[in-house]
Structure formats: structure tokens, C-alpha cells
Amino acid sequence: MNRNRLANLVLILTLLFLIGPFIIIFITSFSSEVSLKFPPQGFTLDWFKKVISMTMFVDSLKLSLKLGLVSSIIALCLGIPVAYITSRYNFRGKRVIEVITTLPIIIPQMVAGLVLLRLFVLMNIFSVEVTLLIGHTAVVLPYVVRNVLSALINFPVSVEEAAISLGASRLRTFFLIVLPNIRTGIISAFILTFIISFNNVPISLFLTGPGLSTLPVVMLTYLEYYYNPSIAALSTLLIFISAFIVFISQKLLGLSKLM
Amino acid sequence: MVKFLRLNNISVMYQPGQYVLEKFNLCVEKGKFLSLLGPSGCGKTTTLRTIAGFIALQEGTIVVNNKIYNNVPINKRNIGLVFQNYALFPHLNVFDNVAFGLKMRKIPKDLIKEKVLKVIESVGLNGYEKRLPAQLSGGQQQRIGIARAVVVEPDLLLMDEPLSNLDAKLRIEMRAEIRRLQKKLKITTIYVTHDQLEAIALSDEIAVLNQGKIEQTGTPEEIFYSPKTLYVAKFIGFQEIVSGIVVNELNDFVEVSAEYGIFKAKKTGKVSLNSKVSIVARKKDFTLDKKENTNSMRGKIIAKIFQGDVVLYMVKTGSNLVQNVEIPLKLASWEENEKLNINVNPEACIAFSEGGK
Numbered sequence: 001m002n003r004n005r006l007a008n009l010v011l012i013l014t015l016l017f018l019i020g021p022f023i024i025i026f027i028t029s030f031s032s033e034v035s036l037k038f039p040p041q042g043f044t045l046d047w048f049k050k051v052i053s054m055t056m057f058v059d060s061l062k063l064s065l066k067l068g069l070v071s072s073i074i075a076l077c078l079g080i081p082v083a084y085i086t087s088r089y090n091f092r093g094k095r096v097i098e099v100i101t102t103l104p105i106i107i108p109q110m111v112a113g114l115v116l117l118r119l120f121v122l123m124n125i126f127s128v129e130v131t132l133l134i135g136h137t138a139v140v141l142p143y144v145v146r147n148v149l150s151a152l153i154n155f156p157v158s159v160e161e162a163a164i165s166l167g168a169s170r171l172r173t174f175f176l177i178v179l180p181n182i183r184t185g186i187i188s189a190f191i192l193t194f195i196i197s198f199n200n201v202p203i204s205l206f207l208t209g210p211g212l213s214t215l216p217v218v219m220l221t222y223l224e225y226y227y228n229p230s231i232a233a234l235s236t237l238l239i240f241i242s243a244f245i246v247f248i249s250q251k252l253l254g255l256s257k258l259m
Numbered sequence: 260m261v262k263f264l265r266l267n268n269i270s271v272m273y274q275p276g277q278y279v280l281e282k283f284n285l286c287v288e289k290g291k292f293l294s295l296l297g298p299s300g301c302g303k304t305t306t307l308r309t310i311a312g313f314i315a316l317q318e319g320t321i322v323v324n325n326k327i328y329n330n331v332p333i334n335k336r337n338i339g340l341v342f343q344n345y346a347l348f349p350h351l352n353v354f355d356n357v358a359f360g361l362k363m364r365k366i367p368k369d370l371i372k373e374k375v376l377k378v379i380e381s382v383g384l385n386g387y388e389k390r391l392p393a394q395l396s397g398g399q400q401q402r403i404g405i406a407r408a409v410v411v412e413p414d415l416l417l418m419d420e421p422l423s424n425l426d427a428k429l430r431i432e433m434r435a436e437i438r439r440l441q442k443k444l445k446i447t448t449i450y451v452t453h454d455q456l457e458a459i460a461l462s463d464e465i466a467v468l469n470q471g472k473i474e475q476t477g478t479p480e481e482i483f484y485s486p487k488t489l490y491v492a493k494f495i496g497f498q499e500i501v502s503g504i505v506v507n508e509l510n511d512f513v514e515v516s517a518e519y520g521i522f523k524a525k526k527t528g529k530v531s532l533n534s535k536v537s538i539v540a541r542k543k544d545f546t547l548d549k550k551e552n553t554n555s556m557r558g559k560i561i562a563k564i565f566q567g568d569v570v571l572y573m574v575k576t577g578s579n580l581v582q583n584v585e586i587p588l589k590l591a592s593w594e595e596n597e598k599l600n601i602n603v604n605p606e607a608c609i610a611f612s613e614g615g616k
Contacts, residue, residue: 158346164333165311165340166360166411180350 022239029232036227047233056218057234063129064215068197071136072144072190078137079144080186084174086145087152088160101145104138109202112138117206128212135203140193147192151185152178191249195242263289263447264310264415269319271302271309271471279305280471283319287464290445292438294458296482297468298494303451306468307417310449312336323414334363339408339446341418345400347392353379353403354388360411378410379403381440398429405437409444416441416448422457434460455495459483467491487527489537489611497539498583500556500603502613505534513610518577519556524608536610544607545584547572547593552602558582559598563591574601 024038029047031040051057082101086094104112116135120126126134155178163173179186204214213221215238223231264287271280280302287293295303308314310321312333321328328336339360340346347356354375361371379385382402392400401421408416421437422430438461441448452458458465459479466476467490475487486492493499503517513526515536524538558574561581570591572584582601586593593599 156344156346158342158344159348161311161313162340162342162346162407163348163359165336165338166407167334167337167363168359169334172363177348181348 025232025235025239028229029236031229031232034228036229036232040229047228047230048237051230051234051237054230056213056222057215060213060215060218063212064198067132067136067214068194071133071140071197072193074133074137075141075144075193076186076190079141079189080148083145083148083152084178087149088157102142105142109139109200110205113203113206116203121207128207128209132204132207132214135207136197136200139200139203140196143192143196144189147189148182148185151182155181187249187252191246194245198242262286263291263324264449265320265322266306266310267320267322269309269316269321271305271314271316278471280309280316283471283473285466285473285476287447287449289447291463292441292448292450292461293464293466294450294452294462295468296452296455296458296465296494298453300470301468302471303453303468304419305471307419307449307451310415311338311340311417337411337414339411339413339416341401341404341408341416341421343420343423345392345397345404345424347400347403347407349392352389352391353384353395356392356403357407357410360407364411374410378406381443382406382436397425398433401425401433402436405440409440409446412444413446416446418448418450420451420453423452423454430457437461459495467494485527486609489539489613492539492609492611496541497609498542499537499539499580500582500608502535502537505530505532505536505610508532512605515610522554522608523605524554524610525606526610527612529612530610531612535613537613538608538610540603540608542571542583543569543585544603545582545586546590546602547574547584547586548600548602550602551600554603554605554608556582556601557598558601560593560595563593563595574599576601 028036028038028040030043030045031037032042032044032046033040079101082097086098113135116131120131120134121128159181160173160177163177164170168176199216200214201216201220204217205220208214208217219231219234264285266283266285269280269283270278271283272278283302283306285293285306295306297303305314309316310328312328312331316329323336348359351359357375357379358371361374366374376385376388379388382405384399384402384406387395387399387403392403395403401424404421418437422433425433434457450458450461459482462479464476465479465482467474467482469490475482475491477485482491483495486495486497489499501515501517501519501522503515503522505513506516506521507514508526508531511525512523513530513536515522515524515538517538522538524536530536556576558576560572561575562571562573564571564573566585568588569585570588572586572591572593574582574584576582584601
């Protein structure tokens, strides 16, 4: 059928559009030329060796991983109770809480980064690391609230009521009944927030400097001075790290539940 | 006999001045099965949830086994709840679902095992212990729901339309099973339903609710044959046939002057000479005939609906009213558009005063 062929063509173009850049980066990272070019010439693994031997990349990678992990965990600890309370109770000020927890999506992150810099770092209230953590946590919190909220909405209140009527306290009900059943929502929230934090530039840009910087910011700075395939090699590595995280979580959860 | 559950003058309001339950009184004896019957929005689920403790009451007291329950937290009330949507714990298997309440009561492990296996067997699901709720049919899930509620030996078993999500055939099977189990375990049970046949089949006593108040309480026979108000009568399957003025009283009967002549009907409560009344009867108590008897209306058949062993006729009578008439198949020789008389035995007719309750 003609129609089918057209649809297939659109599908292929869409896929190319989505994964094309990755393919180009992937191929370029093995290029033996000194500047970024496509199609590349030659084949070498030198850029990978170079990237993993550069302390500036390794240190910032460590910081980014730590930041992603810790800010995601804090956001979960804050976001899960907020989502639970707003989905299960009606009280005055509920709207305010809902707005505050979604505000970081609306406020431009550049602005937030600048405010954090002025407020905490320049006034010596918190160290750069702590300020980074606060910024990242604020940025990812709305995603936790949203994800967990939708998991909670799909979980009938009557199941909790059943547990309470059988003698469990509200707290025990939460840990024994609610938490295991919104597990998928929590894990998908964690993956999302980790990746968002890991890739974040605007917040980090203001708060980092020489000696203490996140990986995306270091990559950006590096790219301003050197235009060689080492950045492509690094990108390839990052893609594989992200893919590995998603793969592991899907293994743990089952693909269908996450999607 | 001392009443096991007493609701004394309880009132529930969601908003000030807006009563959901108004000065509500209800008593249940130990081991009895009481149904709260009524259409949606009548307050029957609210009553149940108030007893369970999910809804706070503004006035009155709830007394269970001589203990005031008003300020007892839900998880200390020793109740068993059965839900319309089963509300099983999705992540726990059948055994752990049933064992949950016992674990909360810190009962020793081997005793838990013994009790759980026994109750699972009594609902006929032995062998299913390792299954997750999602691997069970609706009927099986509700059996587990019931097992989970009764295994803790609750003072009160509260059931909120437990059979409404099941198909018709299973519903009837489960009715018998619930009744058997309840009698065997002698658990005082409050059962919420909008299905009058379910209430009649299961209960020792029925309370019919209307807008947050009890219209009538009584045994299933009393409710079914002697409704005390027009509301109850309509709810359990009577239909209004005529209205008119009482012109004569004869012992238990009244004669009413109506559109089609004089109608004779059993009288209730406030019916008196010269009062305006509605007369009701059940569709299966009508007969169709060319001849005119006492309590007779002229009408024209507008539809004939085959329903298996009976035929439902819809007959339009003079004043644009349509009466549903159920006739056994053998006698259903009438066809659409035929004009005839609907007759009804005065014994099957009840007169209610109009407007007053």
C-alpha cells in the first residue's frame, strides 16, 4: 500500500531525526583527526584514553554523579510526603503547597542560579557544594511530586482504608501498603531526576568555578577552547552511562511498568 | 436483649448545616445481619463509614458492646471491612493479604498460619495462597476480601456493596455464601446495598434509608409485604397506580374515589377519611382481562416484552400513566395495541397518604 509506505518513510525520518545526532557523535569520537569533522578520517581510541585520564573531566564527573544522586534522594524524601499529603487530604493552604512545589519548573533556571549565587555563596552562608545541592534539589523536586502524585492517584484509597481497618496505623499503612505499590512511580521519578540533575547547566553555571565544577559545565568550557573529538568521546561515554542507568532500572522493574 | 451496636442520635455534616445523616438511630443485636438499603446518596455508605471511623460525627454516640466508640481510632476498633472494589493489597499474595490483620495484632506466626489456612479453606480458595490478587477473578478476590475481614474475628463486619462489581449469576451464589459464613461465625454484620433483593435474601433486619434518615426498619418480610411509607413501597418494587380521596373505611381497608372509579386498598398509618392517598401495587399482582373487576383500569397495551417465563406488558392507562404488568407466559395472549382492563386484587394494593409521611 502507498499509504503504508509513506507512513514508514515518516517513521524512518523521525527516528533518524531522533538518533541521528547520537550516531554522528558516536562515529566522530573514533576519528583520528584533531578537529571535529564529519565524516571522520581514520580510527583511534586515543580520545577515550585522553578523556578518562584528564582529572578535570574525572573530578567533575564524580561531582555530577554525587550531585545527581544526593539531590534526587533529597527530592524523593521531600517530594513523596508532599505528594502523599496533597493527594490524600484536603486542607487550607493545599493549593499553596502545590504551587510552590511546581514553581521551579516555571522560574527560569538562569534566574534561580543567579539568586542562589547572590543569596548563599557570595554571602558565605553555604559552601558552593551545598548551594549546588540546594539548586539541583529545587529543580528536580517538581518532577518527583508529579511522578509520585500520578502513581498515588492510580492507587485506590480503599486499599489503605482496608489496612487501617485491620489494625495498621497510618504510618505503618504508608510503609507497608502505599510505598510498595507506588515503587515504580518512585523509581521512574528517581531516574528522571537523576538525569535532569546530571545534565543541568543553567543552575550549575553560576555556582561552579575552577576546581569545583559539574561535568556539563566543564564540557561547555572545554568546548570553548578546544574543538576536538575528545568531547565527542566524552559524550559517547555519557550516553552509555545514561543508557546503562535506564537499562538497570528497567531490569529491576520490567520495561512495561516504567513506560 | 442488649443491643450490641447502638447509634444514638448521630448526625454527620460535611458542611455546617448540611446534614448527610440527621439524628440517626440504629440498633443491632449481637450476631445479627442488618442491611442498610437505599438509593445512592441516601446516606447508607456514610453510615457505614461513620461506624468504621472514617467519617467524624458531629452529634451523638456510637456504642459497640457497651463501649463508646466515638474517639476510638479506626485501627483500634476491631472491625472488618469489605469493599465494593475488593481493596486487596496488590503486592501481597493471598496468604499475606489474609494474614495482614493478624500480623498487626502480633499473633504468633504458627497460629497465624493455622487461622489463615482455615479461613481460606472456608471461602473455598485453598490452594490459591501463593497467588497475587491480580491473578484471581472478581468473585475470588471478593472471597479473599471477606476472608481477610473475618479472620481477625471482628466485633463488627461492615460490608459496602460487596457484590456490586460481580456479574448477576455470581452475585446470587455469593449471597448464599456470605449468609452461610456470617451465620457460622455469628459476626454482627452491617451490609450496605441498593439492591432490595440482596437485602431481603441476606438480612435478619433491613433499614431503608432516605436522605440521611431511616424510613423504616423491619424484617425482610415486613419490608417486602408491609412497607410503611410510599418511599419504601416504591423502593422495593411497588408502583403507583392511582391517587384519589378516601371515601370509606372498612376495617383494614379503605375505599378511594379515583379516576377510574372506586378502588379498594389496604390502609397504612395516617390514611383517614377524606385524606388524599396514592395506591400502589406490584407489577406481578396485576391481571389483564376484557372484563371489569374491582380495582380496574382501562388501558391500551403499548409494548409486550418477552422476559423468559414471564411477559412484561406496558399498558397506557387514561391519564398518560404507563403501568408495567407482569403476566406468566401461559396467560400472555394479549398483543400490542389491544385495549383491555388491568385488574388488581385489593389485597395486593396499599394506600399511602399523599404528602404526609
